[in-house]
Structure formats: structure tokens, C-alpha cells
Amino acid sequence: MKLEPNQIASHNERLLSKHQQRLTFASQEVHNSDHILQQLSDFQIGIPSWALGTGGTRFGRFSLGGEPGNIEEKLEDIGLLHQLNASSAAVSLHIPWDTTTDVPAIKTLATQYGLHFDAMNSNTFQDQRDQQHSYKFGSLQHVNKEVRKQAITHNIEVIRQGVELGSKALTIWLADGSCFPGQLNFRKAFENTLESLQEIYTALPADWKVFVEYKAFEPNFYSTTVGDWGQSLLYANKLGPKAFTLVDLGHHLPNANIEQIVSLLLMEGKLGGFHFNDSKYGDDDLTAGCMKPYQLFLIFNELVEGMDQRGMNHKDDLAWMIDASHNVKDPLEDLLQSVEAIMIAYAQALSVDRIALVQAQQENDVVRCQEILQQAFRTDVRPLVAEARLRAGAALSPIALYRESEVRKELIRNRGNQTIATGL
Amino acid sequence: MKLEPNQIASHNERLLSKHQQRLTFASQEVHNSDHILQQLSDFQIGIPSWALGTGGTRFGRFSLGGEPGNIEEKLEDIGLLHQLNASSAAVSLHIPWDTTTDVPAIKTLATQYGLHFDAMNSNTFQDQRDQQHSYKFGSLQHVNKEVRKQAITHNIEVIRQGVELGSKALTIWLADGSCFPGQLNFRKAFENTLESLQEIYTALPADWKVFVEYKAFEPNFYSTTVGDWGQSLLYANKLGPKAFTLVDLGHHLPNANIEQIVSLLLMEGKLGGFHFNDSKYGDDDLTAGCMKPYQLFLIFNELVEGMDQRGMNHKDDLAWMIDASHNVKDPLEDLLQSVEAIMIAYAQALSVDRIALVQAQQENDVVRCQEILQQAFRTDVRPLVAEARLRAGAALSPIALYRESEVRKELIRNRGNQTIATGL
Amino acid sequence: MKLEPNQIASHNERLLSKHQQRLTFASQEVHNSDHILQQLSDFQIGIPSWALGTGGTRFGRFSLGGEPGNIEEKLEDIGLLHQLNASSAAVSLHIPWDTTTDVPAIKTLATQYGLHFDAMNSNTFQDQRDQQHSYKFGSLQHVNKEVRKQAITHNIEVIRQGVELGSKALTIWLADGSCFPGQLNFRKAFENTLESLQEIYTALPADWKVFVEYKAFEPNFYSTTVGDWGQSLLYANKLGPKAFTLVDLGHHLPNANIEQIVSLLLMEGKLGGFHFNDSKYGDDDLTAGCMKPYQLFLIFNELVEGMDQRGMNHKDDLAWMIDASHNVKDPLEDLLQSVEAIMIAYAQALSVDRIALVQAQQENDVVRCQEILQQAFRTDVRPLVAEARLRAGAALSPIALYRESEVRKELIRNRGNQTIATGL
């Protein structure tokens, strides 16, 4: 489904006068609104192909209907999101769920929607039909070299598919680990994993990156072989200059200071990208910013400061992606909410008075430091985010337009009520 | 599959002399070995019907083969466990997974295996085929009275089936809750749930109990409507004398002092039963005692002290059940390990020198208090647990005999490699 | 130190025009700004006498200078805060630190500052010079009746002093608990504590309340005898209608859903009051709203909804207090930041579109529920909070005026650099 240009136009027209009034006010409240608007326009967040259908837990899944059943439909959905918010120009595919036999057609389709292919994702945490060896006891870490080889081969195949599609990065999330004390030798698991990663690394094209994602726990419940940023960084350093750490906000132990990790990874030149989501207990994979919006802002505060300090390009030098599971919301609405929350946090971080902050830090004026950050966070920058959309031809209020247009109804009509998005 | 009596006998014979030597020593180390042996013989732990197959996570499941495909096969498996350890005489069924059309046959079968039916479990956390209303947004808490009614009716049906089978209790675990702030009104959710529980309570036979299980999170990731012991106790108190709280060891926030909760629930006369398992991060559902065996001992220490103080019968006055998920182990071996760990913890708790402990507590002699508990925990009581099995005609080393007898191989031969236990 | 009226006036004058512009905008953004302004004007937050000096940890304390050395100076400091924000009209005293020999003088002084006496706090977590029995092993829980008696007597003495001063409530925070498994019998500790509380309860005047505060851990590191809301509620229910639970935001296990606890305590008619602060790891006692401002808003969202539903008076029916430790900030500035954050969260909660929220909840429109709450939270209500201050004759920007007036410098000049506020 695709919106007609005039649908967006008439939607915007209705909201325009109120929007402009708010924009005027917001532009006065923020010292650098032009800069923020420019940065917001450039910023694009990758949508994971697996997040377009209803998610679930081990206890069950409650489908919504109209879910995309193949890669073409997934592109269609993301295309629609991008029409609505002009901030979702990238697609993150998952192999084998999204393997296509007709690459040129898929590339053409993506181009029509204004989309490009962000990091490719391999899958060695599930057994596929006709797979020779099982990943029940790990993949790249496995004690059996044959199993490792199979997993390596799969990752190289994912790179191959990515090259054809024009992607430039491979994200490796490993479920590898153990459920019980004694089950594996931590050191050997690390060494096996490193050796496997090195083989994959060797297969990377010159202009590619590989992201080593870490996660504290789940689906293994005792140890994870890439369990925290320290371990991921060890791998990335041993692999070489094309290897980076990927941070997923839900992959930490309780109370972790993620923004500090972000800052240090940037310092080391080893931050590769992000999986945005939010959580209260574990890897809850909830909508970005729904639970701890101040933390999201603080993370962006470090990102902006650290990237600027290194002269990095906000848009391209890190991979920005959502990774979420939509168990009780319409996935497309959920993704719109996530993108909105991310853009707000980014805009707020851009609005921080950095000169004043550096000075207050230099004076250990803790009260003032807090005032400066809170000033940025408490200011309502939504009009700036909306204006960036407006200028890009997208909707002032994406969810409102999505609902007015009865998109879900239409998708169910086209795809049926019982479809299940491929994947989990 | 069933073991021949002589299989057990010849297994025991081989181990007997070493066992007796150990038993002699253990009996000297513990001041009340006869009492412990008696208590261990009586103690029986319910096996959940859903834990006989390989478990999984939202990321996947790696089957083992030979899993029971129906209630008859589940009883067969539990019968085998009980042959091996003489401590698994109870079955906890789950409806609708275990609904049977031939109750008398099932009862006869259970009797043949020496099994009886422990608490029945209802399921309103999944949608069953042909179910009119969805539980996507809760069941007993649902804003729509029709949905609540459907869930109530299901629970009453579970009671009906339980009555036929000779069960005496209903366990209600509710996934009800919310994933996002604002999604529901906590108070109304509580009130709806209470009202629903009251209707179910009314349908309880006079000699039945209902257990209200609590859980901190998962599958809902913001709030759970029976989220902690305090909430469960509120429900139980408002319901009446047949309502009790059920404690699952994995259902708490990080660092919770579960043994204190146990003690206070006993004090209030409202502890109903247990779901044993172990965990490191959340509701990991690992083998009992595999991660924090000292905690398991401390819990039993409170149970023994608290039950004795109230004159309760260890065997019958609480419902003792395992609730676990066997993702990387043979489920039957895992259950044997769990039962062994539980029996060890129970034996250690029974061996605590209570007179000395009370005196040390009275004197605030904290060092001595710790010495007394550690003395019980550090003493190797496994020979007592083995002796209790021996006296009951079970195996000195259940897992060894299970493996010698090549049970899994036989189950796969009989049931096939691709069977999936009904349930999750 | 006291500000001259014209200091405030000239401060406000400079900021007025900008303020009015913002106020106009904010009043348009919020549907009920008049109501909010009225509520904000009424709302008063108690300042704890022990938070006026620099706090510390077991590792040390870094004093600031100019700290109040007696109750007169503490009242002076709070009077100043109240001049600045018109929202700190209440004082929460701590006995014996704030025991006075001249009650009439203190009452007169308080009246001059526009202050009244909020809940009184007893102290049985420290040994005072000349105290007969030690609280090393607890106070109201102690195995020795003589120790309990001493602690009961102290609490009754605190009530007596409170009556003289015009306070209407006693807050009991107990450090009682244990550091090691086995150290105490949980049930007996509960029973002793209950018995002790009952004696104190008996001594309460008819128009007094007693607040039973709970805390998960610290200074005891294994168990706490009033460890969570469930335990506190048990005590409160057993004590009677004048006993209530007091919630301190930092007194929970990781990831606890505090807003749900608040809602249920209101439902039970047993929420008595609040200790505001913020934290990342434990009872960090940081500035309210500095870490998780959305959580603070969600808590106020439940407070407003729950109080309104019960017809409670926002201002008087709960005790609103700060409890914080100012280790690296000027305590007075820190308190101003806390009050500001609390007022913002309260204003945002008041601005929630409740009719729409109820409807969205009724339809399980989770996306909409989230939008409604985020709309309230993302709106910048600071102009409303400032306006409430302005109308009450306080400062538009309290911290700015505090700094312009060089208050700390003056306090150091008057009181010296080495003064230590009585207390911890």
C-alpha cells in the first residue's frame, strides 16, 4: 500500500497553521534550530525486516493480520513508513528469512520506495530445515569445527547476498553461550568464536564493516559468549579496522550506564552502530523511548558530542537501526512511535548548549551541568521534528495519517488476516 | 517405557557397598538421620506435564526426540521418573494441553504408575483454536467482561476436569498485565481480576485450594497484574480461606529475598505451594539448585521452621512442584537433577540444629548463626537422599541408571525423532 | 539569611516578558492550565531537616561550608527555599537531631518563615550518647524486650515533641533487619516489630497518622524487616486506620514498578506519603527527577488519577516530602532542583487527558494510551510552574536568584566554613 501524495498534502494542510505557530515558538526556545532541522532531515533510521510482523514471547503470539509474508511486502511496509516520516530510508534484512531469488527486482523495488539496504543480519541461533548441523550448543563457538564451519559459511553467504543488494555491513548477533555452569569452557568458547569471526572477517569486502553485537543473556541463561561491550571490543580489536561493536539498548545488565559505554566506544573508534528499543526488565524490545526517554536523550548526548569530537558524519558513520518486538501494538504504528522518539532525543541532544556544558564541567558546577541537560530535555522540540518531515514531503503527524488512511484495514484486505511475517 | 525391577536391583547392587560406607559416615555427621530419612521418604515433588518435552525461547527450540505426544505418554515418563527416584509421585496437568476424553483410563494409568494428580493449571495466556475472544490484552483483568467471562469459564472447566481426576487444587498463573505505561489502569485491572477470581473461587469444591501465582514480568514487560507476593496475598486474603499464594523461584525482581517472603507467607497462613527451578537473570526456568543452591537451602530452612512451628504436615500441606524449561538437556535427566537438588536442600534444612540456632539468634551471635546454617549446608547429605530412594525400591543413582538403560534411545525408537510435546 | 522582597521583584521583572510569552504558549498547549495553576499553588513539599547539609557515603563526606548547625538555622534555610519557590512550606524534623528546648520560639520562627511541621522522624538506627541499649541488632524487632521498649519510648517521645510543634504524623523508618542468613528469625522479627508498632500506635493522638516506611536493603544487607510495600501494608493493616505505608522512591529492588505500587496502595486506602528522590543503583538519594523523570511523571499520573478517584485532597491527604543526600551539590540548590522536578511532573500529570485515556484503555488502543501520556510528558509545562511561583510572590527562576544573591557565600560568612549540619 502506498499513500497518494495528495493524502499527505491534505493531511498537512489541516495541521499546518497550528504547526507553524508551534514551530515559531520552538525555534525561539532553541538556539540552533536551523542546524537541528538540517541534521534531522539527513538522519535515517534502519527498519528491521523482522519487526514488521507481530512479535511474541515463548508463551505465545497474538497476530494482528495484514502482516507482510515476503520481502516485497516488507519493502512495501517500510516504504510506507518512509512516506509517512521521511526518516526510515534504510532496511535491515535478515537471512535466510529475507533471501530473495531475484535481486535486481528487489533492488528496483527498494529504489522505488526510496530505500537502501542497511546492515545484513545472519542467523545462527535457529536451525533451518535441511541444515546439516544443529546450533543447539552454539554456532561460531561450537566445540565441533564442522558446526563452526557451517555457521561461517552462512555468514559469508549473507555477505554475498548483501553485496548484491548494495549493503555495506554485516551484523552478527550470536546467541552462543551456555545455560549451566560447567557447560562450556569460557576461554575456548571465546577462542573458537574469535577464530570463526576471523574467517568471516577475511571474507568482508574492503568497504564493508562487521558489527559484533553483545548481549548479557537470553536465550542462554548462564553465559553469553559475546556478553558485554568489553567482550565485543576484545573481538573487534583482535579482528581489525573493519570490525566494530554494536550496541542494542536492551542487552545490558540492570542499571548499566549505557551512555558511558557509548562514549568510551566512540573514544576507541570502535562504535559501529545501534539497535534502538526500550526495556524495563531485560531485552524487552519495546518501543524506543517508551520507558526511559531521558536515558535515550543521554545516549544521544554522548553520540553527538563524541561524533563531533571525532569529526564523524552523524548520518553515515554509524549504523542506526531499530530492533524491537511488537507484541501488543500494530507494528507499523510502533515503528512510527520509535522513530519519533529517536528523532526527538536526537534533536534535544543537538540543542544542548555545549560551550556552557564544557565550562560548567570544567568548574565542577554540577547543578549547572544538570540544568543544561534538563533544559535541552524539557524543551519541546517536536515542532522541529515535524518541520523536518514537512520539508521532506512527509506527514506532520504520521500516526494520525496512518490511522486516517486506514492502512491496517487495507493491508488485511490485501494480505489476509492470518498471514505471519517470516521470522521468529 | 518402564524399568524392570531387576534392572533397578542390579544397578543398586553394584553401588551398594560404597553407598553403605557413605551412609554410615553421613549418619554420624548428622544428628537426626533417622528423622531425615523418614521425611525424605514421604516427600514427593509434582512433575509438570509441560516440562517433559524440550523447552525453548522466543528465539527458537531445539528438539531432542522421543518426547511425549499425549497425556498417556506423559504419565509414562513421569512413571519412569518415579521408578527411578521414588520422589515424583505427583503430576501437575495443564489444560487444555492435557485434556483427556477418557478420564477413567487416565486415572487407572496413573495409579499403575503410582502417581496422583497435583494442582491443575489453567491457561489464559494463549489463544486456543476456536476460542471466541483473544487474551492478547489479558484474561481475568480484561476491560471487556465477555473476555473475562470466557477466562472464568475456562478455569471452572479446569476445576471440573481436576475433580474427575482426583486433583485438589487449581493453580492460576496469569500473564495479565501491560507492556506500556498507560496501557491499563492498575487499579481497575486489579479489581477486574479480583472479581474474576471470586467467581472462580465460588466454583471451588469445599476441599479444594486455589493458588494465585505471582510473577514480576514476562510475557508482559511493564506491569503484571499479579506481580509480587504482596499483590498475590491481597488477592488471597480477599478471596478467602481456600486461596493461597504460590511461589515460583524465578518470578522475582533481581536480588529478592525469597526466603523471607516464604517465612512471612507461612506466618500469615497463606503459603500454598512452590514452583521450583533456578535462574540467574529472570524466569530462566533452569534446573533447581543449579545456580544458587544455598538459596534453595535457605528457602527450605524457612519452610521446615515455619511449617513445624504451625504444626503443618511437610508432605501434604503445601503443594511441591517443579516448573522448569529444558532447553539444552534431556528433560527427564533435568528433572532427575532438579528432584535430587530439592531433596538435598530439604535434607540439609532438616539437619539444622534448631535449638542451637534459636539460642544463637537470641544472643545475636551472628557468627554462630552462620556457622550453624553452613554446617548443615556443607555436610554431604547425599547418602541420606540415596538411602531414602533405596528403601523405596528406587535407584541409588537415578541418572546413571537412566543412562545405562538407554531410555532416551528407546523413547525415540517408540515415539520418533520429530515428536513435540504438547504445550508451549 | 532572608531575601528582601525587592530582590525577588527585580529578579522577576527582568525575566517577566520572556516568561509571559512562554506562559501564553504553554497555556495553549495544555487544555486545563487554570486548574493546573491552582493545584500547583496549593502543592507544598516537605523539606527534611537532615538534607540541608552536605551528605556523604561510608567512604567519606566533602563539606561545603555554611551548613546549618541547629534547628533555627535549618528553619532559616528552608524559609529561604520557600521564599524562592513558594512550594516548600513544610519541614520534616528528625529527633534527636532537631530536639529543641524552646518549642514556642521554634514555632514562632517557623510561622515567620511561613512554614509548618510535616511528619516527625524518629531514629532508632543509630546509638545516641548515653543510650542504654544498642541498636546494633535492631530496635523494634530486637530479640531483647528491653531494647524494643527503649525504641518504643523514643518513638513516643517523638510524637510528644511533634504534638507540641503542631505536627500530625510520625514517620518510622526502621533499619531493622539482618546482614547474614540465619541471623534472625524473619517471623519473630516481624512479630516483635508489629508488637512494638502497636504500642507506638496506641500513643498516637486521634488526629495523627503513622507512616511505616519500607526499604529493600541498606544498612542491612540480607534482610530488612519492613522490606517492601507488601510487608509495610501488612503492618499498616494490622495496626489500624491511622497507619499508612510511606513510599521512598529509592527503596526498591532493581526495575520495580513503583507506579503500580502507588496505585494499589491508593486502592487499599493505605498510601500515606512520599519520600521523593531519584536513583540509578540503590538508595542513591539523588535529586528528584535527575535520572528517570518519566518514572516520576508516571508516579504522579497514578497519584492524580487515584486521589481524584477517591476524592482525596491533593494538598493535604498525602504527606509529600523530599528525602535526599547532597554529596556533590550545594544542598539548597539541589533541593530547589528537586522541587522543580516534582512540580513539573505533577503539572504534567494534571495535564493528562483522562477522558481520552480511559477511552483508549477501554479499547486496548495501546498506541493511543502511550501517545496520551507522552503528549503530557513532552509538553513543556515549566512556564506554568514558574507562573505559580510568580503569583505566590516567589522567584521566576529560583536557582538563578539564589546564585545572584550569593546566598552560599553569605551563609559561609555567617556560619563558618567548617560547620556540619547535625545528623548523619
Added chain:
Amino acid sequence: MKLEPNQIASHNERLLSKHQQRLTFASQEVHNSDHILQQLSDFQIGIPSWALGTGGTRFGRFSLGGEPGNIEEKLEDIGLLHQLNASSAAVSLHIPWDTTTDVPAIKTLATQYGLHFDAMNSNTFQDQRDQQHSYKFGSLQHVNKEVRKQAITHNIEVIRQGVELGSKALTIWLADGSCFPGQLNFRKAFENTLESLQEIYTALPADWKVFVEYKAFEPNFYSTTVGDWGQSLLYANKLGPKAFTLVDLGHHLPNANIEQIVSLLLMEGKLGGFHFNDSKYGDDDLTAGCMKPYQLFLIFNELVEGMDQRGMNHKDDLAWMIDASHNVKDPLEDLLQSVEAIMIAYAQALSVDRIALVQAQQENDVVRCQEILQQAFRTDVRPLVAEARLRAGAALSPIALYRESEVRKELIRNRGNQTIATGL
């Protein structure tokens, strides 16, 4: 106070026959008892000078009496511990608390007690009298170079004192960090700290090591500048071959897998030493093994495996120290309990059937892996630990002898009831 040799002899004589019976049994249960006995005899655990007095929290401290008031008395106390258990031959000093003006006398005294000097500890988390700059806002991280310089100078002075005493290592625990978002720039704090550490590193003698201790939180409650093992390893790698990471068991986020961290640090050749203690909530500094004895065993399991694999010497190649706070126990008894728990865990780890474990891991026989570890943990090795003491001329039951000898009474008689151990 010092025990007479015949006191120990007569104590042992009374317990000998029972002990020998137990030893005989334990030696049969364990396949390598001779090896274990040898290793236990060699193993020595450093006692921190600051743990000889009663500890406290920010809420207070309850003294015991008879606490050592100077370094001579501290050595006396540790000498006594070493007489009792023959496993406490090392002292870990803290400067400036233990600065001595008469080094030769102190060295002679230590030698008389059979003690040597383990890692020296610097203190830049408190302000000392007459100190020019405050550490309120950090030391090695401080924005002001003068403050950093002062802290560097202090560390170099600690090395100097250590060299005189014969120590070979410096432990740097930094409280540096921040309490509020925005307070510091994480990257600059890291860089300042690194630069400072490099200056200290340069001052290290050739045969010295420096240990960089990490801690998740407290006394700073937002960020810590050496916050986790990943950060510590970054510093250690950047510093050079004499820099190592030091692990304190209480310095992690909830649920951290410490044994995996230990294994990986050993793999990297960067594990330097240990601070043993136990905890339930945070850095509770409780007696080693009092809360999670299985975790302690699992850590030793990794230590033994990893050290053996690298050909490391158990006794000397890592620094083994206790770091605890004795709030409710007699510190000397508490230390005896800690050492006992550590020796038990070490003995159990030594008894693990490594050949069988490697094979089971190679076969992914998870059940067997668990059985092997649990076999080691459930076996009662206390007789081996006692025998190692006996052979070294120490007491079979150290705490019993300590109590029989009425040591505390004597210490109070000699030192008085109101003495306070220097330090916290």
C-alpha cells in the same frame, strides 16, 4: 595478643580423633587429596588492615571494642589470625591510615608474626587533613591538573612506602566518577585518568605490579570512571605489562557472570588479583561465601583451570586478598569465616575431575558437566582444609579456639572499649 603453642596443641588434641576419621573419609571421596592438601598449605590470603575494626554504613557504626588503633596492633591481630589458620600470611596496607615512621620496626614485627606485605592501597577518595586540593570531584580524573598531580604524588608516595616494606604491588581503587548526568565528560575523565595512571606507572619499580580495580557504583551514583572489567582492561592494556585488573566480587551490576570475567581476564594475561567478599545487593562487603558459595566455587573453578592452563603459580601469580566490612560480627571471627570459605571453595575447585569435564564439554553433555561440578561442590572437603591447618601447626577449628581463648575480651582489656580502628 598471641596464643601459646600449647593452647593450639591442646585444642587440636581434643578434636584430633574425630578429625582423623573425617579426613580418612574425605580422602576417599576426593581423587587427589594429597595434591589438594599441598595446594592448601601454600595458599595464603591477604588481610586488609582496614578490616580489623568494626565497619559501618553511612547510617552509622556500632563499635565492638578492642579494635587495633595503630599498625602495630593491626599486625598483632593478623598475626593471631595466621596463628589460628596458617592461611593469612599477608597484610594489605592502606596509606595514609597505616603510614609508619619506623619501617624497620614494622618489618621486624611482621616477620615475627610470619607475615609479609601484600599490595599497598592508596587513598584518593577522602580528603586528609592538611591536604591542599579536595577529591570531592575526583582525583586521577579531575578536570584540574593540580588535583590530579596531588593524587599522582600520593600514589607514588605509597609505592615508596611499599618498597621500603617489601611489598610488590599497588592497588588503585578510584572512587572517581560522577553522581549526575552531565557532571563530567566520560571520555575526558577516562583520558585524564589514563594520563595520571601512566605517571604512576612510570614510578613503579621493575618488579612491581599495579592493579586497576573496577567498581560499578558507589560512592558515585551515576558513573564510575573505572566502572567495569572492560574499562579496567582498557587501562591495563594501555599502561603496559605491569598493569593488571583487580576483581572485587562486590563491584558488579546485578546478575553479572563474574566467573566468565575471571576466565577472560586470565586468557588475556591481565588478571592481577582478587578482593574476596560476598553480597546480595551491591558492594555489601559481607563474609566471603556467606551468600553465594556456589558462585565462589565457580570462580575458583575458573581460576584453577585458567591458571593451570597458563602454567601460573597458584600461590604467587595472583594477589589474593579479602576486602570486607564487618558491621555486625567480631571482625576477627568474620575474617576467619571468610578464609575458611575461600579455602573450601579452592579445595573444591582443585577436586574437580578436569579430564571428565573437558570430555563432557566436548560432547555437549550438559547434564554430565553439571554433575561433575556439583560432585565437587557437594563433597565435604572441610577435613582437608582442617588437615592443611593442622600440618602447619594451626588450629583444627580456628573460631572455636578463638572463642575458647577469649581473645576479644583480652583485646578489650588491653586496648579499651572505645578504640576505633583507623580508617573509614
